[in-house]
Amino acid sequence: MDTRMVLLDRDNLKEEQFAEAAELLRNGELVAFPTETVYGLGGNALDPGASAKIYAAKGRPSDNPLIVHICDTAALPVLAKNIPESAWKLAERFWPGPMTMILEKQDIVPKETTGGLNTIAIRMPSDEIAAMLIKVSGLYIAAPSANASGRPSTTKASHVWEDLHGRIAMILDGGSVQIGLESTIIDLTGEKPLILRPGYITLEDIRDILPDAEFDPAVLRRERNDNIVAKAPGMKYRHYAPKGELTVFEGDLSDVVEAVRREAARKQAEGYKTAILASEETKDRYPGFIVLSVGKREDEEGIAACLFDTLREFDHMGAEYIFGECFRSDGVGQAVMNRLMKAAGYHIVYAGPKSRAKK
Ligand code: TXA
Ligand code: MG
Numbered sequence: 001m002d003t004r005m006v007l008l009d010r011d012n013l014k015e016e017q018f019a020e021a022a023e024l025l026r027n028g029e030l031v032a033f034p035t036e037t038v039y040g041l042g043g044n045a046l047d048p049g050a051s052a053k054i055y056a057a058k059g060r061p062s063d064n065p066l067i068v069h070i071c072d073t074a075a076l077p078v079l080a081k082n083i084p085e086s087a088w089k090l091a092e093r094f095w096p097g098p099m100t101m102i103l104e105k106q107d108i109v110p111k112e113t114t115g116g117l118n119t120i121a122i123r124m125p126s127d128e129i130a131a132m133l134i135k136v137s138g139l140y141i142a143a144p145s146a147n148a149s150g151r152p153s154t155t156k157a158s159h160v161w162e163d164l165h166g167r168i169a170m171i172l173d174g175g176s177v178q179i180g181l182e183s184t185i186i187d188l189t190g191e192k193p194l195i196l197r198p199g200y201i202t203l204e205d206i207r208d209i210l211p212d213a214e215f216d217p218a219v220l221r222r223e224r225n226d227n228i229v230a231k232a233p234g235m236k237y238r239h240y241a242p243k244g245e246l247t248v249f250e251g252d253l254s255d256v257v258e259a260v261r262r263e264a265a266r267k268q269a270e271g272y273k274t275a276i277l278a279s280e281e282t283k284d285r286y287p288g289f290i291v292l293s294v295g296k297r298e299d300e301e302g303i304a305a306c307l308f309d310t311l312r313e314f315d316h317m318g319a320e321y322i323f324g325e326c327f328r329s330d331g332v333g334q335a336v337m338n339r340l341m342k343a344a345g346y347h348i349v350y351a352g353p354k355s356r357a358k359k
Pocket of ligand 1: 035037038039040041064065066067100102114117119120121123125143144145146181182183185196231232
């Protein structure tokens with residue numbers, strides 16, 4: 001299949017520009033589009049055939065449910081039932097925006113879209129291109145992140161092309177996304193609101209509205225643990241990973257820099273293509289190595305915005321081993337570290353005087 005790349009000018013968006021993409025979606029084809037978080041791979045959420053195409057294009061396991069994107073809260077009762085008051089409160093505060101809610105699904109939503117579950121993930125994106133596409137198509141759009149399964153999510157149209165060209169009908173190119181990490185997912189089907197995936201909207205933000213909200217225990221784990229069942233099926237897979245083997249070091253920054261330098265030197269001496277994931281503050285402390293900086297350490301939003309792009313850069317340079325620094329894990333940093341730990345397959349090493357594993 002030929003994949004068409006359509007460049008859109010954000011300062012000059014008109015509904016007519018979405019007619020062709022909307023038509024493709026109505027015909028059961030797939031269109032990738034930008035959202036404020038990451039690019040999404042869209043298909044008609046009520047068409048089981050379109051959902052099947054999404055799984056096939058991504059190479060994604062079919063028990064991993066899709067997020068359904070809407071442009072109006074009127075869609076909520078169409079797609080979900082037994083909607084609690086908490087859902088309306090969250091919608092009022094955070095939509096349109098990077099927040100996804102899990103609710104009980106209505107019968108019109110096919111199980112193909114929800115990975116066989118009786119619940120549905122719903123989000124109203126704030127990105128103007130996403131909103132216009134949903135509106136013009138008149139559909140509810142199922143859209144996982146527009147990456148090949150297991151690879152870092154896509155934050156630019158060129159990433160989408162890299163992973164999916166030849167497999168989907170169209171890519172709407174709206175430039176680089178704003179946030180760079182996927183939406184915060186909140187499950188409202190249990191006794192307490194549970195955050196299944198941290199994102200730009202933090203636990204503190206959610207607690208402003210729902211004081212009893214908590215993280216799902218699977219979010220807080222610091223190691224691979226198959227005994228903790230992830231409630232968001234997608235969170236159990238190896239994810240966001242560059243092709244090279246990534247190890248992340250934590251501890252005092254000077255210990256971290258020393259450990260990264262030592263381990264990178266060891267692999268480089270063994271003849272492997274080795275690279276370092278660093279920050280603006282530390283990037284000059286690795287002379288003789290290939291170093292990519294994700295930004296200033298205190299700028300968590302900046303790090304979020306370029307983390308996935310940087311992980312892909314390591315693939316472009318053919319890095320076989322990557323050694324990285326840890327970043328702050330408060331606020332948006334919680335989401336940054338969640339993605340980085342998954343990208344490293346939870347290979348986190350404590351770089352301290354005693355070099356012991358810190359749990
Ligand atoms: O920011 C985002 O959320 C992006 C953009 C495109 O909107 N989408 C996204 O979709 O990240 P995806 O498919 O890559 O991640 C969806 C996550 C997966 O971990 C999936 O398991 C979980 O949401 N999920 C979807 N439906 C669910 C459900 N009914 N119950 C629990 N988890 C669910
Ligand atoms: Mg994804």
